[in-house]
Amino acid sequence: MPLHHFKKYLPLLALAGTLLSNSSVFATTYSIAVVPQYNVVQLHSEWQPLLDRIARDTGITLELSLQSSIPKFERGLLKGEPDFAYANPYHAVMAKNAQGYLPIVRDSKALTGILLVRKDSPYKNISDLSGKEIGFPAPNAFGASLYMRALLAENKIKFEQRFLNTHGNVFRSILNGSVAAGGAVNNTYNDEKPEIRDQLRIIYQTPGSASHPVIVHPRVPEAVRAAVKAAFLALPKDPAGLALLKEVRLPQPLATNYESDYLQLEKLGIEKFTLLEKE
Incomplete structure (x- = not known):
């Protein structure tokens, strides 16, 4: 990432750092679930190095929570179990309606x-x-x-x-x-x-849509959300950070919000095709 692009994230990083340092009541460990498009061994090998880097950059530990199937991932998400999650676009809709999860980062490339x-x-x-x-x-x-x-x-x-x-x-x-x-x-x-x-x-x-977002539960403090978001957005500034993002298929992260990118999915009329596996 060119230096002038990285500079625009410096105020957000600084603000998040200040808020975190002034708030001893905030936890420093949060959970993150990842939709299992692949097997758990592959997901762990791809995501853990990225989460280690985010912990190094922010002081916030994101503990990886992996499920063996997408339905199991969905059950936990709709119960509000993970603090953060990497989810598919319609999961973002389901999680917003069920628990108030909000998207913070997605890749710039459309999902097809x-x-x-x-x-x-x-x-x-x-x-x-x-x-x-x-x-x-x-x-x-x-x-x-x-x-x-x-x-x-x-x-x-x-x-x-x-x-x-x-x-x-x-x-x-x-x-x-x-x-x-x-x-x-x-x-x-x-x-x-x-x-x-x-x-x-x-x-x-299919027609393209906004890609898989990183979403966050509303119980997570705003300063923590801001710090994690800023860390993702800053990673492409160096080759090592970019390589970590490519491993999880997020090579060009950008800030996102529900209204601009995912609200429109509610209008597709596909909710009748959803199936939730019973426990």
Whole structure:
């Protein structure tokens, strides 16, 4: 990040630091949950170094909380368990309505849902998938499942759905023939190994939306929110910080708010396609 770009975050960092240093009542350890688009081993290896850097820069420890499936992540989020979370766009809507969570940072690149088939399959468009089985990571994975299923229904495509827990499972189920097609998003597809990606073909895409945000529970003090937000925004200033952000698919973080980026998702009319797993 050019120096003149970094300078605009200095007042926010200074203010957050002053408020934190003057407020001994604030806790210095908070939890952060991450939506499990990947397995927990991969998520830990990607996120823990970033959280260590944020702790070094702010004095605030964000303890990583990982779940084995997206539905388990959702249950905790809707109960208000994590202080912070990295969640999909519609999770931001659900969490705002359930607990008052607010988005603070997201990546500048739009999120796009994609529907994939094997490269050598006969399927050319979504109408070819009528009556077929389609795999999705989880019911409420926004671009990969929730929005995608709503658009398929809008196009009067009838299909069997199978939920496979992670994006990686979707890719591999397409390749081994367990499902005819599968839903994912541009970020996870681009992040997949070339030997997997090169065997897949995109036949449909959703309109783009604001990407996964970092959201925060309203119980977290404003000074802590400001410090964490400023830390994310300042990280691209050096190569090491940028590398950490790239690992978690947040290479170009920018400030966000609910009204400008996520309120519009309430108007898509996709809430009837949400499914919440019972405990």
